[in-house]
Amino acid sequence: MNKVAIIVAGGAGKRMGSELPKQFLMLQNKPVLYHTLNTFLSAYDDLQIVLVLAEDYVDMGREIIDAYFENDRIRIAVGGATRFDSVKNGLALVEDEAIIFVHDAVRCALTTRLIHRCYETALEMGTAIPVVKSSDSLRIINDDGLNEAIDRDKIVLVQTPQVFHSKILIPAFNIDYKDWFTDEASVVEAFGMMVTLVEGEKQNLKITHPVDLAIAEQVLADRAK
Template identity: 50%
Template sequence: MSTNENTYAVIVAGGQGTRMGTALPKQFLDLDGKPVLYHSIKAFADAMPGIHLILVLPAHQISYAQMILQAFEQRIDLTIVAGGETRFHSVQNGLNAISGEGIVFIHDGVRPLVSAALIHRCYEMALEKGSAIPVTPAIDSMRMIKGTDSEPVDRTQLRIVQTPQTFRTDVIKPAFEQSYNAAFTDEASVLEASGKKVYLVEGDRSNLKITTPEDLLIAEVLIKSMF
C-alpha cells in the first residue's frame, strides 16, 4: 500500500506482567528475538508505509521505549505518549497526539501477530463506515452464571472482540471528549455511548492477546509459521 500520511496507529501498552509472573512488563518480553511491542509496531509500519505511529506507555515505563527503538534495524519515527489512569485515559492521551484528520487504528500492544490483511480490512471498513471492530466467532460452549445456578448461552450470537479497533478521527476523537464511565471496556463501547453505530469486521484467530505464559508460547509457534 502507498504512503499513508493521514493514517495513525495508537498502540497502547499498559501491562504490568502480573499474570505472566515476570518482573518485566509483558509488552517488553522476548518474542522470537525481539520485544513483543516491536512486532506490534512493525506490523503497522510494514502494512501501511508512512503511517504515524503513537506508542502509549505508563509514565514509569517510558524509559523502556529505548529497548523498542533499538530493536529496529533502521530508524523509526515513533511518538511516545504517557498513559493515563485507565485504558480510556491512555487512549485519550494517544488521540490527543493526533492533529490531523484521517483513519486511526487503536491496537493492544500485546497483540503482536496482527496481520497486514486484517489491518487493511479494518482500514477499508473504517474509511467507508466510520468504524471497524474486528471480531471472531465464539467457538467454545458458554454458560451464564446466575448466583449458584447457570444456564447455557447461544454462542452463535456471541463474538470475541479484538483490536485494532479502527475509526475515522472525526468519529472517534469527539467520542473521547465525554466523561469516563466504568462501562467503557474498549473503544467501541466509548463510541456507542456517544450515540454512534459500531460496525464489525472479520477478525483473525491468530491475532491473539498475550496475557499468560501459555499465550507467549503459542505466539512463538505462530510467528515462526507465519513469517
C-alpha cells in the same frame, strides 16, 4: 487519508507472573512490542504510530524504537490510570483528520491483512471492530447465581485494532469515563454511534498468560517458514 495507530502498551503484566511488563518480554529473539510495531509500519508506508507507555517504561520503549526503527514515524505518549485515559492521551497527539487504529501492544501476531481490512471498512463506514466467533460452549451466570446456556452463534469475541474516523473517535473520548468502558467500541457506542464488525483473526491473540507467549512464538515461527 492519514493513518495513525495508537498502540496501547501500558499494562503491568501481572498475570504473566513476570516483573517485566509483557510487551517487553522476548519473542522470536525480539521484544513483543517490536512485532506489533513492525506489523503496523509494514502495513502502510504513510502510517504514523503513537506509542502509549507507562511513565516508568518510556525509556525502555525508546530503546526499542532506536534499536529497530526509523523513529520519525513513532511518537510516544504517557499512559494514564485507565485504558480510557491512555487512549485519550494518545489521541491528543493526533493533529489532522485521520483513520485511527487503536491496538493492544500485546496482540503481536496480527497480520497486515487484518490491518488493511479494518482500514478499508473504517474508511467506508467510519468504524471497524474485528471479531471472531466463539468455538466454545457458553453459559451466562444470572444475578441470582443460576446459570444457563446461551447461543454461541449470537456471541462474538472482540479484538483490536479497533478503527475509527477521527471525527468519531476524538469527540467520543470527550465524554465522561464509565467503569464499563472496556474498549473503544464501548466508548463510541456511549457517544451514540453504532459500530461495524469485521472478521478478525483467530491467531490475533492477546498475550496475557505464559501459554499465550508460547502460542505466539509458534504462530510467528510458522509464518517465517
